[in-house]
Amino acid sequence: MxxxxxxxxxxxxxxxxxxxxxxxxxxxxxxxxxxxxxxxxxxxxxxxxxxxxxxxxxxxxxxxxxxxxxxxxxxxxxxxxxxxxxxxxxxxxxxLETIAYPFFDRNCVVCSLMDARCSQVYTALFENGKRLTPDSAMLISELADSLKSIDKPILFAGDGAAVTYEKLSDSFDNIILADAQNRYxxxxxxxxxxxxxxxxxxxxxxxxxxxxxxxxxxxxxxxxxxxxxxxx
CATH class of the missing domain: 3.30.420.40 (ATPase, nucleotide binding domain)
Structure with missing residues (x-):
């Protein structure tokens, strides 16, 4: 095909x-x-x-x-x-699934993030190649609340990953930022x-x-x- x-x-x-x-x-x-x-x-x-x-x-x-x-x-x-x-x-x-795809074999939750402006992101969560949440638009503060219950490593990827990581990294010790060359x-x-x-x-x-x-x-x-x- x-x-x-x-x-x-x-x-x-x-x-x-x-x-x-x-x-x-x-x-x-x-x-x-x-x-x-x-x-x-x-x-x-x-x-x-x-x-x-x-x-x-x-x-x-x-x-x-x-x-x-x-x-x-x-x-x-x-x-x-x-x-x-x-x-x-x-x-x-x-x-968002396209962003997560390169990390499907990683032992972590992948949080795909795209900058939606006005302190908002488009986001979805994936783990082991399976979708955990639907695509959605939310405030970064709302995203933070939704991630609090996850006790596994969370990988941030996408064009909104760096700015979201900067805002949330002090509040979470399980967030990882994807390498720049694999982020998009x-x-x-x-x-x-x-x-x-x-x-x-x-x-x-x-x-x-x-x-x-x-x-x-x-x-x-x-x-x-x-x-x-x-x-x-």
Whole structure:
């Protein structure tokens, strides 16, 4: 099974191609360019460098949120367009699960963290490759309360890991910060998780059925909603 995967839910952007669980190629950038500038050229590079015809891809996969509203939207739209163009299915993978994937074999609880601004994070907990909590948006103070009952090592990973670690490390002696080079989500993890889910019976969806997952409204919509409530 050949999988072309995309990850553009935060500042970094990556594209990967796997074949039957083997990584064939991956491109990763973490520069101050918009994903609308970088994503499709990266897809072209992967296909060209691996001499792969896009029509031979079996499944198109993407981390479909939570994350940056713009980044998630760009990634989902790109995958929907490619899949629809060649008549192939799609698979959406939680960004937070993508962050946790490299640590599934670690003897600890993995706390995936993405900066949601305003002292909030998108977060979920995993252990031994299994999900412990659903994806959610919460204040860092609320996260601290939820972690107090865990007596195992807790590994912080994701683009919100460092700032959360800085705020909570004095209150916890069981928190570990993931190495910087392994802290961010990558398209290869999206591909491997897609293969895992399909092999376990989770069927991919059509391009029309693939949807982004935001967890909360974009800032502009939140501000508009707040103004309407104040007028009542």
């Amino acid at each position: 050949k999988i072309l995967s995309v990850e553009s839910s935060a500042a970094s952007c990556s594209v990967a191609l796997s074949d039957n669980g083997v990584l064939i190629g991956e491109e990763f950038t973490n520069v101050k360019l918009t994903h609308s500038e970088t994503l499709m050229p990266m897809v072209k590079n992967i296909l060209d460098n691996t001499k792969t015809d896009i029509g031979t891809v079996d499944v198109f996969a993407v981390s479909n949120g939570p994350g940056s509203f713009t980044g998630v939207r760009i990634g989902v739209a790109a995958v929907k367009g490619m899949a629809d163009g060649v008549g192939k299915p799609c698979c959406g993978i939680s960004t 989500q990558r398209a290869s993890s999206v591909a491997f998780l897609t293969e895992k889910y399909i092999n376990s019976g989770k069927l991919p969806v059509s391009a029309n059925e693939l949807l982004p997952v935001y967890l909360r409204l974009p800032q502009a919509e939140r501000e508009l909603k707040k103004k309407k409530e104040l007028k009542k």
